[in-house]
Amino acid sequence: MKSVTGLFVVSVLLCSTILSWSATVSSYGDISRLGSPDFSGIKNFSIFLLDHVSGMLYLGARDAVIAVDTANLSKRKMIEWSVPEEKRKSCVAKGKTEDDCRNYIRLLEFLGDGHIYACGTFAFDPQCTFINISSFSLEKHEDGSMKMETGKGKCPFEPSQHYTAVMAGGILYTAATSNFLGTMYDISRATGIEQERIRTEQSINWLSDPEFVSSAFIQEDEKNNPTGEDDKMYFFFTEVAKEYDLYTKIKVPRVARVCKSDVGGMKTLQRRWTTFLKAQLVCEDRASGQRFNVLTDVFTVQHQPGDPSSTHFYGIFTSQWEREELSAVCVYSLEEITKVMNGPFKELKKTCENWINPEPIPTPRPGQCLNSALKEQGFESSLKLPDKVLTFVRDHPLMENSVVAAPLMIRNGITYTKLAVTLTMASSGLKQHMTTVLHLGTDHGELHKVAVVGPNATLIEEVPLFSAQEPVNNILLYKDEALVGTPLSLMKLPIVDCSLYSTCEVCAPARCLGCVWRHKEGACAIMKPGKEVEAEDLAGQCTKGEGLCSPPVIEMRVEKGLRVLLSCVQVSPRPCRWDHPPHSHTRRHNYDLEVQVTSESVGTYVCLCDEVGRDQPPCRRAEYLLTLDNPSMGGNVAIAGGQHFLAWHIIFFIVGFVLGGILLFIIYKWQGGMRGGRHSSSTLEKERDLLPSTDTPQSPSSASLLSEAVPLTEKRNGKLNGHGHNMHPGGHNGRHIYANSSGLKLQESALNLAEELDGRERVGPDGEEDGLGDGLSEMEEEFSKMPCLRGAPLAQCEESSI
Template sequence: MLDAVLELKKFQDVANVSTFLLDRSTSTLLLGARDAILAVDTERLDQEPKVVGRIIWDVPEAKRRACVAKRKTKVDCNNYVRLLEFLGDGRVYVCGTYAFDPQCAFLELSSFTLETTEGEGVKMETGKGKCPFEPSQHYTAVMAAGTLYTAAASNFLGTLFDISRGTGAEQERIRTERSINWLSDPEFVSSAFIQQSASSNPTGDDDKIYFFFTEVAKEYDLYTKVKVPRVARVCKSDVGGMKTLQRRWTTFLKAQLVCEDKPSGQRYNILTDVFTTEHTPGDPSSTHFYGLFTSQWERDELSAVCVFSLSDISKVMDGPFKELKKTSDWTHPEPVPTPRPGQCLNKALKDEGFDSSLKLPDKVLTFVRDHPLMDNSVTAAPLLVRKGIRYTKLAVTQTGSGDERRGAVLHLGTDRGELHQVAVVGENATFLQELSLFTSQEPVNNILLHRGRALVGSPLSLARVQAEGCALYSSCAVCARARGLGCVWSTGEDACRRTTAEPGPGDIVDNALRKCDVAEGRCNPSMRELRVSVGLPLLLPCVQLSPRSCSWEHPPHRHTRQHHSDLQVTVTEDSLGEYICTCQEAGPGSRDPTPCRRAAYQLTLEGPIAGGTVAEAGGRHIVASYIFMFLMGLVLGAFLLHFVMRRCSVARQGHHLPDNSLSSDKGRDLLGSSATAQSPSSASLLSDGFRLTEKRNGTATTNTTTTLFSNQGNGSPHGNSFGGALIHSNPGNGHGNSLYANCNTNSGDLQFVANLLDGRTGERPEVIERKFGERDEVDEGLGDVIKGPEEELARFPNFKLPAPLALCEESSI
């Protein structure tokens, strides 16, 4: 349920908002934008005043010109505020790109001003390694007990990357080793600080910071660059080594994240966002990381969600290391020195005298320097897969409390300004609703959860949406889909309410939907009738939530192609009928896949439109008969022309004929040896395909698309196009001349024969120009010969009778 939308561009052209920081005590939201920082009261988004503070932090003109002189665009040579973090002393640490020279400053919350120096200029310090150089560079940062940990590019060219401790004592500012074994062209996504509680940490283990990113894998020796998602871990008390790994992490370890649907073998290897949450509030050991993925090998939009537990990541970090030998095979290194490389300080290590990373032996530091990658992977199966949708941000709301926790609601922002809510209960994911928040040009780039609401941001706008509670489901059908979350529709109140009653046996969503005044269930969608026209290319959507495969039932013809879970159809008379999409999903109380019907359509002929003329479409046999009659007439005409020329040649045996007359082989090339009907290519048909339902409003589009096929290489300004059918000459003639004709050719259409020979006037031309600009000299008597075949061909009745205007038979797509 949408509460309010604030258009930030109204405030003196504020744009390019990229960073959120929420003061939960006052519900004040700080937004980092281009050359500006805003403070917004989220409780008063629907009232005035909405913006409670605004700071301009721009770049001096001289520095801007110097940035442009380095071949950077004028737009990028602004100050894009990319980092906002609380320092814990009433101040906020603020960093911006500052015309490709990152700088950081201090924001006083009480006065909402930037600290200044004695000269009244903004007090700044270098932001290299803390903030990106470019506005669009990937980076992440997290504040841990007042100390900033960042992962970002560390040079102007964006070729060096560091995970570093960015603030604190100078001697404790350490970073990663400059080695491709540590970081290989990474794209940083997210970071999280996990602070151990005394009750759940009997071993006294150190607090840890986790970084999530995608990098180019070095363990795969392939021709293409394979990207893999990673999770890396460093320890809070790490200060580097004494001799080896000086000012470098001694606890840096990383492992691969695997989000894979094993039944289909589909793996999602590009990590785009991570949301961190505790399944049991107050218990850090119950932390789970919800990852948003896409695939490197899919050319179309694809999104998947996998969840990884902190305990699984810890097990992998405590497992075997991976090592690359000279044989190019990754093996387990042996022996592993003691104390174990990469582990955080705990009571046991301190009892052995290792109370600081500076006291670790060189053999331990050398080992961890050369073996940062773990052998095992952290694996998970997708909770959700959506094809045809690109999700950009993710937030998760847990439902229930403690052991009564029922499931989760995924709040997913799209690249088209929409917010999708999906309920995940057990192995099933149910699409609840879609909210259009911004324009299609504004992707969702931030989602924050606060007091039962979701604060959703784009580069130009801010929206507030109800995120928790059954009351946000405004209809019985949507409430029924949330039955697994503990919601039930109250007919007396005409509202969705929370219930503690357990659902009955069977499919709880279908049972709840049957109580509503709708015939549609989760696995029993209502049949949608679509009025279509012959020749219309369309795409039938099928919302796939489960990562398992989907299949279609449709009339037996060849004019379909499955595009992921959706189905591409080119409408013909044979393609009319029912289309049913069935997906494999987990059954109630079972992990085994069961069929679930997701979509059902009935295609009904409305009336074809082709070439701008409305006419009844004939059957394929009628079209084929006209093509056959036309081809037979063309062949007979060519035979008559050849016969007349032979007689003319015999009559002129006493004269000297030049070699380039029509009696020679060169002259015969002016007429195609044969003409066969060719179907339009699949690519031509697919290029005009469009989605039947628009993503933003779900309304059906019924505009008929007509495609005219023309010869791309004839060079004629008119194109010799007589309709929708395309007829090619035999390519063996060496010229590639193409004759264009409609399936309902009449006598007037045969003028193309005379046009080809250029003998319409009866004059005796000196030369004949062929379509590709070639010239052949001819005998002076050629003009008299041309008139005969044209008159003979015009006598055939099939060229005089009009035929129904219909497309010729198409090939399968």
């Protein structure tokens, strides 16, 4: 009866959580969704372009461009732009897949003359065309043929290639591959006057196997630009670092800058950038020393609208070295990037292969944009720059210093794919502070909202919008609504819906979205204009008389193998933490904690949350006591049956292996005895001399025949890991936690059979010798004498080049 009660409690908790997640989606009153059937089977949406005046959203898809009215998603129009059948067959004949030999629209940009410039992969032969916005049709020549031009350098060849582009003053700047094989990379001015179409130098010092992520055009303020600074384009990407002399390829995130008025050099760097500079972005958690080195998305926003100098870049990062899903968000200011670009250059001195700062730097400073001071010195154009300046910038595109930032937030078990940012100002007494709301799309079709106030990041919402197989690839915020897209679907939902927060405690963190709890109505609603509620007051309103810092201890009797979700509700925007048994298997869901029940998971779980005010002690929001229900029988039966079954298979395997070895030994002796009368001892000695000596010292990796055996099981910290993988709090997503509860895999073992049973005497947990070593060493010796195996060459051990 106790086990049934425990199962019932856990089921109710899990079901209530699932229902609450489902309710989160369904409770959005104005939610609208369009899928592939609504677009007549069109899919592979890759790019968004919004007309802020008309509210029309243009989507680039496979073989089509679609226009959708954001006010009413049911109003939509479509243009088909497909590849001719002959060209598609030619593409397939070159070794490409039938699916890739289509036209994937990767670029949509307004030209300012009532047209949209659209480019597609066009069966690995990029092409561009013009769309008339008023009639929403493709421009055609007088003879009726479609008006197209080459898209090489403007659009990638392959649908999955990383790519970014930005339009500045009607001129297109792109970062893309420039050849069919996808081995050449360019950051270029792709349109405009032919003589001014310039690109990067084909050198690994400039671009080393980059993965382009994002780009931004920063236009100087005409009224407040006393130095006459030029407009600039910034490109963000991840590339293989050349400054680290290591055996492994190290990826690093970069930001590169070029200037709008750059037209290349006269002799040196002809038709090449003379202002191309790049710097490393560092997103590092100093407390743990963890560095995130792969950039996946960047969102550009001005902290003070109308002031270009207040521009900040928010980036999503992952780690090259982490096996678990992991995401972090870092922010960089334009001021910090400019400071690094004006700093020292990095140089590789060939004599000692060390990176040093070069001296001296020629004048005028290499890589700088044209300004009033340079024009006064006679450098009205980059064509007039001296060769020594151009040679220096050609050889030194990388800056010595890095742009460093600490993560605003780190999430384990989550992979974020897309980011959008909104900023709100809130008052606190006489002071005003900025609240940043991160709208994050995941690779599992979810939308997360995170509020960042100072050093504190609070996860406000986790909204599952699409299926787990649809990663979010576009987020666009427009008129208090979020337009979220995947390769297959489009969804519109309100940015703020305070009715989702049903209690005062849940409503409190959403204050940064403009929500406030109204006690009279007992509901969370939009804050009235001109009225501000202090965070301290809001926290006090929720905690007044409710005793939330002294909750009762909830005892839960559970069985092994179950997963329990422990709830914790935080009022203030400050973080919460869980105190729990050290070896328990847990994963965070916002402030809630998921626990996989094992013998080490039993004990007390306490949720402690920091309150508003530095002098206040942490508040105990929740406390649970987990105890095993009938651990001697029921718990083992729940999850250990599979382990016992597998253990018997392992035992049978070992016994069969030993018996097979004995049988082979007997057969060998029997055959040797029959051959003994027909061969003399001298003949046997001559045969033995032709074979490798068994007395040659060998490396541990080739110590015996048993080192080639099939691995048996995992061994961690000196113990066989017979159940469960190592699980850290928040370290795995649901797929990793729930998969293979037995945790024992023959294919994924870390040590092979020779390392488990290597011929040396083992000491058991009680100090007794297991006695397996002698028998196996004798068996190895007999195996080494067998004619069919003695002549097998041993693999040589290569020394590392490091």
